[in-house]
Amino acid sequence: MRIDVVTIFPGYLAPLREALLGRAIEAGLVEVAVHDLRDWTHDVHQAVDDAPYGGGPGMVMKPQVWGEALDAVLAADERPARLVVPTPAGRPFRQSTAQAWAGEQRLVFACGRYEGIDQRVVDEAAARMPVDEVSIGDYVLVGGEVAVLVMVEAVARLLPGVLGNPVSAEQDSFSDGLLEGPAYTRPLTWRGLSVPEVLRSGHHGAIARWRRDRALERTADRRPDLLAALPADALDAADRAF
Numbered sequence: 731m732r733i734d735v736v737t738i739f740p741g742y743l744a745p746l747r748e749a750l751l752g753r754a755i756e757a758g759l760v761e762v763a764v765h766d767l768r769d770w771t772h773d774v775h776q777a778v779d780d781a782p783y784g785g786g787p788g789m790v791m792k793p794q795v796w797g798e799a800l801d802a803v804l805a806a807d808e809r810p811a812r813l814v815v816p817t818p819a820g821r822p823f824r825q826s827t828a829q830a831w832a833g834e835q836r837l838v839f840a841c842g843r844y845e846g847i848d849q850r851v852v853d854e855a856a857a858r859m860p861v862d863e864v865s866i867g868d869y870v871l872v873g874g875e876v877a878v879l880v881m882v883e884a885v886a887r888l889l890p891g892v893l894g895n896p897v898s899a900e901q902d903s904f905s906d907g908l909l910e911g912p913a914y915t916r917p918l919t920w921r922g923l924s925v926p927e928v929l930r931s932g933h934h935g936a937i938a939r940w941r942r943d944r945a946l947e948r949t950a951d952r953r954p955d956l957l958a959a960l961p962a963d964a965l966d967a968a969d970r971a972f
């Protein structure tokens with residue numbers, strides 16, 4: 731997969747080259763290119779924004795600069811791309827979104843700032859490629875860069891070879907519609923708190939049941955909406971007994 735990010739703050743994306751994802755890039759498991767939007771300005775001030783039509787607070791990012799930038803970035807590789815535009819007004823980004831995007835050959839992320847990007851940029855792009863306007867949560871950030879860091883990590887960890895232990899991506903929180911339950915490691919007792927006996931029993935069936943019960947319990951407590959959204963056949967009799 732190739733990932734391109736267009737932003738006026740390229741330095742914000744430096745964390746993509748750290749740790750697990752950085753190693754995946756070095757291993758050639760994923761390609762990441764970050765582009766400075768201002769490279770496609772032509773005025774001395776490198777202007778990327780202007781006042782909003784219809785008035786209102788703040789500024790809006792100019793369509794011309796974005797159009798030239800996306801044309802150039804898309805032309806740099808022949809692979810078909812999905813354009814992703816983070817916005818507080820977007821559809822929710824979920825694990826299922828990450829799983830769907832993990833199958834893409836190429837993702838191009840457009841990081842807005844100010845009050846966002848002129849809508850015509852999205853509309854014009856949508857005529858020639860898939861475009862997703864997505865939100866990473868019901869809160870307002872200052873720009874799209876942090877959202878891109880979140881989404882790139884969520885997608886990249888699903889790519890073959892990126893995670894040391896690929897099974898864990900399948901047993902993720904949300905992959906079965908439930909939150910993950912609690913996890914424990916050594917020491918056996920820490921500050922007077924001990925690891926649940928069942929986890930040391932060696933009884934794999936009991937351990938699986940305990941973990942499922944803790945996941946159901948945590949999901950019911952913290953995210954009843956996820957429980958309500960589960961398909962009818964997602965809970966077996968033992969689950970229902972919980």
Ligand SMILES: N#Cc1ccccc1Cn1ccc2ccc(-c3cc(N)[nH]n3)cc21
Nearest residue numbers: 816817818842843845846866867871873874
């Ligand atoms: N747009 C906009 C906007 C609208 C109103 C107030 C502030 C902004 C700032 N902003 C500019 C770009 C941009 C990108 C993504 C987010 C974003 C995503 C999530 N989930 N929260 N915030 C915000 C972004």
